[in-house]
Amino acid sequence: MVEVVKKGGDTLLDIRNLRIEATVYPPGESPKNIVLVHDVSLTLEKGKVLGLIGESGAGKSTIGLSSMGYGRGGVRITGGEVILNGRDILKGGKEGFRKLRGREVCYVAQSAAAAFNPAHRLMDQVVEATLLHGTATRAEAEKRAVALFKKLSLPNPETIGERFPHQVSGGQLQRVMTAMALCSEPDLIVFDEPTTALDVTTQIDVLAAIKDAIRDTHVAALYITHDLAVVAQVSDEIMVLRHGRLVEWGGTRQIIKEPRQEYTKALVSMHDIEHAEQKPGATPLLSVRNVTAAYGGGCIKVLKNVSVDIYPGQTLAVVGESGSGKSTLARAITGLLPPEQGTVTFDGRPLANRLADRPKEDLRQLQMIYQMADVAMNPRQTVGTIIGRPLELYFGIKGRERDKRVAELLDAIEMGKGFSDRYPAELSGGQKQRVCIARSLAAKPKLIICDEVTSALDPLVANGILKLLLNLQQHEKVAYLFITHDFATVRSIADSIGVMYRGEVVRYGAKSKVLMPPFDAYTGLLLSSVPEMRPGWLDEIRSSVTAGFAKMAEMSDEGISLASGH
Amino acid sequence: MNLVLRLVAQRVALGLLLLLAVSVLIFAGTQILPGDVAQAILGQSATPESLANLREQLGVNDPAFVRYFHWLGGAVTGDLGTAMSSGQDIATSIKGRLWNTLFLAFWAAIVAVPLAIILGLIAVRYRNGWVDKLISGLALASTSFPEFFIGYLLVYFFAVKWQIFPAISTVYDGMPFGERMQAIALPAAALTLAVLAHMMRMTRAAILNVMQSAYVETAELKGLSAFAVIRKHAFPNAIAPIINVVMLNLAYLIVGVVVVEVIFVYPGMGQYLVDHVTKRDVPVVQAVGLIFAAVYVGLNIIADIAAIVANPRLRHPK
Numbered sequence: 001m002v003e004v005v006k007k008g009g010d011t012l013l014d015i016r017n018l019r020i021e022a023t024v025y026p027p028g029e030s031p032k033n034i035v036l037v038h039d040v041s042l043t044l045e046k047g048k049v050l051g052l053i054g055e056s057g058a059g060k061s062t063i064g065l066s067s068m069g070y071g072r073g074g075v076r077i078t079g080g081e082v083i084l085n086g087r088d089i090l091k092g093g094k095e096g097f098r099k100l101r102g103r104e105v106c107y108v109a110q111s112a113a114a115a116f117n118p119a120h121r122l123m124d125q126v127v128e129a130t131l132l133h134g135t136a137t138r139a140e141a142e143k144r145a146v147a148l149f150k151k152l153s154l155p156n157p158e159t160i161g162e163r164f165p166h167q168v169s170g171g172q173l174q175r176v177m178t179a180m181a182l183c184s185e186p187d188l189i190v191f192d193e194p195t196t197a198l199d200v201t202t203q204i205d206v207l208a209a210i211k212d213a214i215r216d217t218h219v220a221a222l223y224i225t226h227d228l229a230v231v232a233q234v235s236d237e238i239m240v241l242r243h244g245r246l247v248e249w250g251g252t253r254q255i256i257k258e259p260r261q262e263y264t265k266a267l268v269s270m271h272d273i274e275h276a277e278q279k280p281g282a283t284p285l286l287s288v289r290n291v292t293a294a295y296g297g298g299c300i301k302v303l304k305n306v307s308v309d310i311y312p313g314q315t316l317a318v319v320g321e322s323g324s325g326k327s328t329l330a331r332a333i334t335g336l337l338p339p340e341q342g343t344v345t346f347d348g349r350p351l352a353n354r355l356a357d358r359p360k361e362d363l364r365q366l367q368m369i370y371q372m373a374d375v376a377m378n379p380r381q382t383v384g385t386i387i388g389r390p391l392e393l394y395f396g397i398k399g400r401e402r403d404k405r406v407a408e409l410l411d412a413i414e415m416g417k418g419f420s421d422r423y424p425a426e427l428s429g430g431q432k433q434r435v436c437i438a439r440s441l442a443a444k445p446k447l448i449i450c451d452e453v454t455s456a457l458d459p460l461v462a463n464g465i466l467k468l469l470l471n472l473q474q475h476e477k478v479a480y481l482f483i484t485h486d487f488a489t490v491r492s493i494a495d496s497i498g499v500m501y502r503g504e505v506v507r508y509g510a511k512s513k514v515l516m517p518p519f520d521a522y523t524g525l526l527l528s529s530v531p532e533m534r535p536g537w538l539d540e541i542r543s544s545v546t547a548g549f550a551k552m553a554e555m556s557d558e559g560i561s562l563a564s565g566h
Numbered sequence: 567m568n569l570v571l572r573l574v575a576q577r578v579a580l581g582l583l584l585l586l587a588v589s590v591l592i593f594a595g596t597q598i599l600p601g602d603v604a605q606a607i608l609g610q611s612a613t614p615e616s617l618a619n620l621r622e623q624l625g626v627n628d629p630a631f632v633r634y635f636h637w638l639g640g641a642v643t644g645d646l647g648t649a650m651s652s653g654q655d656i657a658t659s660i661k662g663r664l665w666n667t668l669f670l671a672f673w674a675a676i677v678a679v680p681l682a683i684i685l686g687l688i689a690v691r692y693r694n695g696w697v698d699k700l701i702s703g704l705a706l707a708s709t710s711f712p713e714f715f716i717g718y719l720l721v722y723f724f725a726v727k728w729q730i731f732p733a734i735s736t737v738y739d740g741m742p743f744g745e746r747m748q749a750i751a752l753p754a755a756a757l758t759l760a761v762l763a764h765m766m767r768m769t770r771a772a773i774l775n776v777m778q779s780a781y782v783e784t785a786e787l788k789g790l791s792a793f794a795v796i797r798k799h800a801f802p803n804a805i806a807p808i809i810n811v812v813m814l815n816l817a818y819l820i821v822g823v824v825v826v827e828v829i830f831v832y833p834g835m836g837q838y839l840v841d842h843v844t845k846r847d848v849p850v851v852q853a854v855g856l857i858f859a860a861v862y863v864g865l866n867i868i869a870d871i872a873a874i875v876a877n878p879r880l881r882h883p884k
Contacts, residue, residue, distance in 0.1 A: 068787055102788035114780035119802035119878055129788040164878045 012085065012187055012220050013044040013067055019079030020062050020071070020244075036062050036075065037244045046187065047218040051235030051252070053228055053267070055458035056429075059244035060224045064190040067222065068105045069097035085187065102129030106181035110193040112173035116165035122176055123161025130184040141183060148179035151216065152209045171202035175209050182217055189214075191223045195230060199321035200485065201529045201545075207233060208542055226458065228267055229531035232256050233538040240264050252535050266460060268533065273466055273492035277511045280496065283348070284309035285479050286333070286447055291342035293332045298340060302328045304503045306342070309496075310447060313477040317490040317511075319526070320500035326483045329500070330449045333481070334368060347446065364394045367440035371452040373432035377424045383410075383435050384420030390442040409438040412475075413468060430461035434468065441476065449481045454489060466492055487530045491515070499523050524548060569883050573874050581867040588859040589641070593634045596848045607650060624650070637852065646853040651845040656853045660838070664857065666737060667827075667834035670750050671819035674757040678819075679812055682762050686769025686808075687801070691793055693774065702770070705763035717756045717829040724752055735830040753830045757823065761815040768811040772804035779803070806873035813869035821858045 020037035037059040044050050052060040066077055069089050081088045089100060106129065109115035116125060127141035136144065142161070149157035152175040165173060174194055181189045194210060195203040211234050214221055225231050231238055231252075238255040240247040240263065248261045259265045286309070293303040302325045310316045318326045331337040333344055335355035344351045346366065352358045370376045377386055387406045391397040397405060407417035413434040424432055433453060440448050450469070454462035470493055472478065484490060490497055490511075497514040499507040499522065507514055507523045519527065525548035528541050604620040605612065621627055625636070640647060646656040685705065689698040708716070725733035731751045741749075776782065777800050785799040824836035831837070835854060842850035874880055 070787060072783070098789040098791065100789070101786070102790075107784070107787040109780055109784060111780060115784045117781040117785070117799050117803070119799075125784075128785075128790075132789060164882050166879050167882060167884050 010046045011043055012046045013042075013222075014083040015040065015042045015063070015066070015080065016083070017041055017080040018063065018066060018077065018082065020059070020066060020075060021078045022071075022073065022075045024074075035244060037066075039080070040241070040244070040246050041080075042239060042249070044188070044220055044222065046220055048237070049214060049221045049223055049235040051223045051225065051231035051238040052241060053225060053231050053238060054241035054247075055226055055460065057243065058241040060241050061192050062244075063241070064192055064222045064224050065107075067188065067190060068101050068107065070101070099133070102186075103133040103135065103184055104186055105188045105190065106184060106186040108174075108177050108181050108189060108191045108194045111197045112177040112194075113165065113170050113197075115177060116173060118165055120164075121161065122163055122165065122168065126161060126176065126180040126183050129180070133184065135184060144185075145179060145183050148182050148213070149176070151213055152176075152179055154179075169202075171198055171206050174198065174206045178206075178210055178213055182213060182219065185217075185219075187220060189219055189221045191221055193225050196225065196227070200487075200531075201321065201525055203230075204529045204531070204538070204541075204545055207531075208538060210234065211538065227531065228256070229533045229537075232533055232535050233531065240267070256533055256535060273463070273470065275470055275493050275495075278311075278314050278495045280309070280314070280510070281311045284345075285312045285347060286310040286481070287343075287345040288329070288333065289343045289345070291329075291332055291339045291344065293328060293337050293339045295337070302503050303332060303339070306332075306500075306503075306505050308498050308505060308508060310479050310481055311495070312446065312479055313473065314495040315473065315480040315482055315493050316496050316498060317482045317484060317494035318498045318500055319484055319487060319490050321485055321526075323502075324500040325503040326485075326500050327451055328503075330368070330451050330481065330483055333449065334366065360394070364390075364443045365446045366449070367443050367445040367447070368449045368451065369433070369436050369440050369453050371455050373429065373436045373453075373456075374424060376436055377432065377439075379424050381423075382420065383422050383424070383427070386424075386435060387420075387438045387442055390439060394443050405442070409442055412441065412472065413438045428461075429457050430464060433457065433465055437465075437468065437472070441472065441478070444476075445478060447479045447481065449483070451483045452485070453482075455484070455486070462489075469493065487527060499526065521548065570874060570880055573880065574871050577867050577870045577874070581863045585860060585863050588863070589638055589856055590634070592852055592855040592859070593637060594630075596852055597630055637849075641853070641856055647849040649842065649847050649850050651842065651847045651850075656850055660835070660853060660857070662739070663833055663835050663838045666832065667820055667823060667836065669746075670753055670757070670823065670827075670832065670834060671816070673747070673750060674754040674761075674819050675816055677754065678758040678761050678815070679765065681758070682765035682812075683769050683808065685762075685766045686773065687793075687796055689766070689770045690773045690777065690796055690800070693770075698770075702767065705766045708759040709763035713756055713760050713825050714829055716759050717753070717826055720752045720756055721829075733830070735832040737833065750832070753823075753826050753832055756826050756829075757819055760826075761818060765808075765811055765815055769804070769808050772807040773800045776800045776803045802876075805876045809872045809876070810869045813865045813872075817862045817865045820861050 018037055018040045019035065021033055021035050023031050024034055025031050040059070040063060042050065042063075052063060054060050062071070062075060065071065066082055067084065067089075069077075069082070069092070071077065077090060082090050084100065084104060089096060092100070116122070123142060123145060126145045127138065130136050130141040130144075131138060145161060146157050149160055154160050154172055154175055160168065160172075160176070168176065178194070191210065195206050198206060207230065213219075214234070221234075223231055223235050228238075235252055237250065238252050239249045240255065240261070242263055248255065248259065248264045250260075255264060256268060259268050288306060288308045291303055291306045292301065294301045306325075306329060308316060308318070308329075318329060320326045328337060332339045333351075335351065335353060335358055338353040338355075344353075346362065351362060384403070384406050387409050388402045391402050391405055403420075406420055410417050410419055415431065415434055415438075419427075419431070419435075424435070427435065436453075453469075454465050457465065466489065469480065473480065480493075482489075482493060494511045496510050497508070498505045499514065501522045507520055514523070515527075517524075525545065528545055528548065531537065604617045604624065604626070608616060608620060625633060628636075637647065644657055646660065648654060649656050649659070685701050689701045692698050721733045724731045732749055733752070735749045735753055737746055737749050773796060777796075782795060782799055785795045790798070820835075823834060824840060826832070827834045827836035828840060835857070839851065839854045842854075
């Protein structure tokens with residue numbers, strides 16, 4: 001009965017015509033004001049979850065933090081009202097903000113590893129807000145914290161509070177941070193990309209824990225993310241934002257199933273790239289055979305007996321979680337980390353182990369593109385210089401001829417020659433990555449290693465980059481070694497796939513075969529952990545994923561016993 | 567904990583090795599200096615025979631490495647030799663002076679270190695505001711003036727004009743504590759002003775660096791007051807660089823007081839060193855040099871150890 005009465009619309013948070021501005025200081029120019037959030041209104045009922053979704057710069061975190069009266073850097077709320085529990089918090093001043101922060105509204109940050117103070121024990125930090133606001137005694141607060149640790153299925157809930165942040169894994173820290181937010185029994189929690197920094201198999205676990213905790217404690221939440229599939233699992237309603245403006249606001253099911261705005265439609269139907277798998281050719285372009293590599297003079301083995309082939313003009317996607325050794329494989333192939341054992345054969349001849357021993361021609365044939373495009377370019381060189389450099393270095397092309405080639409390359413990356421006088425700082429993230437692609441293409445390589453090249457980009461921009469890469473592959477007949485942690489990307493572009501886990505390739509073959517059941521334990525777990533857009537997916541797959549974890553734990557136990565047998 | 571013990575042992579061993587290397591340098595350095603001690607003692611009118619006799623007596627004719635080990639062995643067992651100029655036992659005459667220097671340095675540090683850290687915290691709290699600028703400006707000004715200038719300013723105002731403190735810091739054995747404190751007030755103040763800015767600015771920079779961290783934002787979003795955020799969340803993580811600069815300045819208070827001691831005619835190590843450098847009394851210069859080096863190395867070892875112990879990752883390994 002009580003539930004029915006409550007449904008009448010017990011408003012917790014009512015944001016009206018919010019306007020947020022910031023002062024930016026562009027180098028060499030006078031400071032200027034920019035508007036981050038334009039006239040956004042939203043309401044949130046008690047116990048409900050509203051998902052805020054959008055790409056970077058959409059203003060989602062800024063809106064979330066405004067409910068605590070907080071602005072990062074020089075961010076200021078310059079208009080509108082933020083009504084929490086019936087009163088406008090913007091009128092409360094600094095004292096008012098301090099009283100509501102950590103008591104009425106709590107915050108869960110993207111990277112718990114950075115958001116916990118390394119100098120204090122977890123328990124002291126978890127109960128800090130509760131004690132500060134005097135809503136419970138220390139004993140009560142600690143009891144509450146332990147109960148929350150249990151609810152969030154943390155290991156050793158009684159003693160985990162004694163630990164320091166560095167003694168706990170990233171996924172566990174994220175759950176401890178959720179417990180920290182729940183501990184002072186707030187009315188509202190702002191989750192700011194709480195699972196974005198986690199591996200996909202860890203993410204699902206944390207996501208499920210957060211969902212249960214929200215349901216059991218009846219706390220309301222603003223759930224901020226750029227991942228529509230994630231937000232579809234936890235929220236009652238979704239609000240789509242872009243460039244600080246509201247695009248669309250509706251029930252989760254409606255946004256996912258019947259999006260009304262073009263932008264939302266694009267977000268929902270993002271993974272629309274079709275790439276027909278090509279049959280492997282007669283001879284591979286690059287052949288990695290039984291490569292073993294280690295850091296620290298052989299102490300830490302990071303690649304164990306890895307063998308893969310890449311065929312001319314095709315794409316091998318290497319997929320795995322952080323620490324699986326996929327980037328190390330790239331370093332071994334390029335000679336940055338000379339393998340201890342095994343061989344790398346390129347175009348029928350063996351490659352020298354060490355980068356320094358390789359002739360210029362080998363270096364030209366094998367190019368690389370990185371995750372962070374902005375640090376992979378010299379900020380003081382123009383786009384034209386950056387792209388022209390390989391032309392001079394490898395082909396001795398100079399002057400007008402060089403400019404002509406640069407213009408052609410800019411054309412190939414769909415940017416136009418007007419960009420050749422620009423500096424990297426003047427480009428968007430996607431454009432920067434395109435310039436890096438053009439630079440690697442300038443060398444006319446046979447193989448490009450792409451290391452997480454779309455991971456730092458917004459989903460729609462990343463999609464554009466993938467389309468471009470596929471397009472270029474068709475025209476230039478270049479092969480890719482595509483390193484990623486994202487299965488959706490793999491599906492879009494790969495011809496063959498290698499799945500890596502703890503330095504080993506656990507599954508390898510043509511795309512159609514690798515993605516076809518039956519799966520080995522790890523690939524199965526990885527595949528079922530990739531969030532799907534439909535609401536209710538999380539609840540469906542939870543039991544199978546939990547079983548998968550148990551199986552993996554068993555496997556790694558066996559691995560340890562095998563290793564100690566040597 | 568084992569890891570911490572190992573690291574600490576490593577630092578101590580390295581410190582001892584460094585000290586040994588310094589002792590070689592000190593010994594070699596004083597050997598290279600021109601001049602003949604025997605000649606200095608006996609004067610220009612000495613006969614060649616008496617010079618040779620005295621050299622034999624002083625052991626100057628032995629090979630250098632024999633003399634080095636002889637000297638080092640003595641120093642380790644507390645025998646620093648006898649002063650050539652006065653014939654007094656160096657260890658005995660240094661004892662009182664070392665104690666005087668430590669007494670002065672101690673009271674200067676007691677004032678300067680907490681003051682510098684608190685000023686640093688306040689500067690961070692009101693960063694970029696007028697309070698911050700005032701603190702930084704005054705601290706920089708006090709450091710920029712040479713010590714002797716500040717010393718004479720203090721003497722002019724406090725001793726000559728207002729006659730609150732004595733201009734000459736005479737201390738003697740058995741002096742009552744109160745009088746002793748009054749005697750060292752001006753040199754201690756001069757030293758405090760000399761070291762304050764360095765520590766204060768380092769504290770400010772180290773904490774500001776930490777203030778960028780995500781955990782500081784977490785603390786702010788818990789509703790902590792600005793000062794509580796700095797004290798509880800920023801300061802503990804900035805402690806290692808702060809300790810380092812504090813130790814450097816403590817070492818300076820002991821080793822670098824020469825000018826201040828001379829200005830206030832304070833019977834400390836600095837004055838003792840200056841006296842005997844002019845007399846070309848090599849054993850004294852060596853002894854004082856060795857003690858200064860030991861103080862420097864020792865304080866830096868303490869800074870290293872404190873930084874190790876302050877790091878929760880080392881204190882509580884996974």
